[in-house]
Amino acid sequence: MTIFHPPLRTPLILLLASCLGGCSMIPKLSSDSPGKRAFIQYWPPPEGNKQLRLGIKDNIDMKGVVTTAGSEYLDRTNRPATEDAPCLAIARKRNVLIVGKTNLSEFAVAPSGFNGYFGTPKSPLSGWRSLIPGGSSSGSAVAVALGVADVTFGTDTAGSVRVPAACSGVVGLKTTHGLISIEGIYPIEPEHMDTVGPLGKDIAHTALGMDLLEEGFAKKYAAAMAANPSAKSIRIGRLRLKGTDPRIDAAVDQALIKAGFQVVLLGKDFQKKWDDAKQDGNILATAGAWISDRKYRGKFGISGRTKSAILAGRIAYNRGYKKAVARQAAWQNELKTVFKQVDFIALPTMQATPLPIPVNLKIGILEARVLEQQNTVAVNFAGNPALAMPIPLRNAGVPVTSLQLVGPRNSEAQLLNAGRLVEASEKKTSSNLFWEIIEKIKFPLQASAH
Numbered sequence: 001m002t003i004f005h006p007p008l009r010t011p012l013i014l015l016l017a018s019c020l021g022g023c024s025m026i027p028k029l030s031s032d033s034p035g036k037r038a039f040i041q042y043w044p045p046p047e048g049n050k051q052l053r054l055g056i057k058d059n060i061d062m063k064g065v066v067t068t069a070g071s072e073y074l075d076r077t078n079r080p081a082t083e084d085a086p087c088l089a090i091a092r093k094r095n096v097l098i099v100g101k102t103n104l105s106e107f108a109v110a111p112s113g114f115n116g117y118f119g120t121p122k123s124p125l126s127g128w129r130s131l132i133p134g135g136s137s138s139g140s141a142v143a144v145a146l147g148v149a150d151v152t153f154g155t156d157t158a159g160s161v162r163v164p165a166a167c168s169g170v171v172g173l174k175t176t177h178g179l180i181s182i183e184g185i186y187p188i189e190p191e192h193m194d195t196v197g198p199l200g201k202d203i204a205h206t207a208l209g210m211d212l213l214e215e216g217f218a219k220k221y222a223a224a225m226a227a228n229p230s231a232k233s234i235r236i237g238r239l240r241l242k243g244t245d246p247r248i249d250a251a252v253d254q255a256l257i258k259a260g261f262q263v264v265l266l267g268k269d270f271q272k273k274w275d276d277a278k279q280d281g282n283i284l285a286t287a288g289a290w291i292s293d294r295k296y297r298g299k300f301g302i303s304g305r306t307k308s309a310i311l312a313g314r315i316a317y318n319r320g321y322k323k324a325v326a327r328q329a330a331w332q333n334e335l336k337t338v339f340k341q342v343d344f345i346a347l348p349t350m351q352a353t354p355l356p357i358p359v360n361l362k363i364g365i366l367e368a369r370v371l372e373q374q375n376t377v378a379v380n381f382a383g384n385p386a387l388a389m390p391i392p393l394r395n396a397g398v399p400v401t402s403l404q405l406v407g408p409r410n411s412e413a414q415l416l417n418a419g420r421l422v423e424a425s426e427k428k429t430s431s432n433l434f435w436e437i438i439e440k441i442k443f444p445l446q447a448s449a450h
Contacts, residue, residue, distance in 0.1 A: 170390065234344070
């Protein structure tokens with residue numbers, strides 16, 4: 001089997017954040033933790049209960065529960081939240097069964113999903129090697145993939161819903177910046193980048209999750225399905241990026257063709273602007289660690305890796321933050337122009353398959369590689385919504401990769417409908433054996449985890 005390694009072009013400040021990390025604390029959880037470390041706190045549903053099971057990322061406040069943000073320090077020092085984050089209001093009103101607080105990388109700053117204190121859940125796509133779950137919403141993706149939650153909420157600043165979805169073979173939706181309240185959520189870069197969004201095992205469950213975040217979303221989704229019951233009238237702008245595994249590009253192309261979209265190739269000029277937006281988005285996300293976490297840089301119980309990320313954030317903030325912010329409006333206008341010509345942009349969520357977790361737990365260059373491989377942060381820099389969903393992948397060691405669809409602002413319903421059309425075409429044309437394999441990979445714990 002050929003392993004594809006894209007070239008590493010990560011800026012120095014990001015390498016600094018990933019390489020200077022010191023030793024992790026002694027893990028609090030064992031490998032027998034519920035959902036294989038998917039949860040920081042888990043509350044099993046009553047036997048025979050048929051309610052929708054919701055998992056909440058543990059950087060989202062939940063009344064009466066300590067919000068750890070994946071940190072030993074906050075686990076030891078934070079008091080239980082006095083009220084829910086507003087994004088939980090609909091779930092509370094509908095009496096949805098919350099089954100736990102899901103795992104994440106400390107302060108949501110590690111794209112690999114690594115957590116040295118609470119433990120790192122491995123991707124359910126893992127074979128003989130343990131693969132990264134993706135971050136930072138690692139537990140939210142793994143919990144859904146393993147069947148111990150039906151829907152989870154994650155947060156996405158630079159790809160933290162979509163990257164874990166890609167690494168675990170599930171669906172994740174990054175919402176429009178400002179659409180869903182982020183009050184009561186541990187911040188990274190709230191002014192320009194932070195969002196909250198749902199993850200589910202398929203499009204239908206992800207739509208259910210979105211309906212728990214936005215009042216009236218079910219009607220919007222029904223209208224989107226009625227407006228475009230087939231893909232033939234939907235225009236897709238296909239974006240190709242240098243460094244992508246050609247097998248992943250081929251899988252994306254095949255998925256779009258199978259679904260029946262009108263596909264046009266976006267030009268090199270737009271590709272260059274996307275790459276520039278990726279660099280600017282990385283600067284904002286990196287600086288966010290300094291903006292939000294600098295008060296913790298001298299605290300005992302904060303990992304050396306996170307302290308290094310905070311230091312890198314200081315460098316990014318001082319050297320490039322204001323200039324990057326000044327370029328944001330131009331990038332937003334560029335996307336508005338593109339969306340006058342196409343309905344959605346399509347590209348891989350990740351340029352390569354999930355990387356293995358280093359056996360010596362020295363993450364080092366791994367974080368930088370994940371940052372380089374994810375095609376997500378340019379979307380956050382614009383504030384637009386984007387959907388990540390699994391599609392078949394051949395001869396690559398894992399059975400799926402992830403298609404990313406990017407839409408205009410507030411197009412979540414239309415994105416999910418487009419994803420529904422892709423999902424339906426894949427199930428119609430792919431062999432039953434393929435989908436049986438996927439179900440077995442995703443749900444090995446379903447019979448025993450409760």
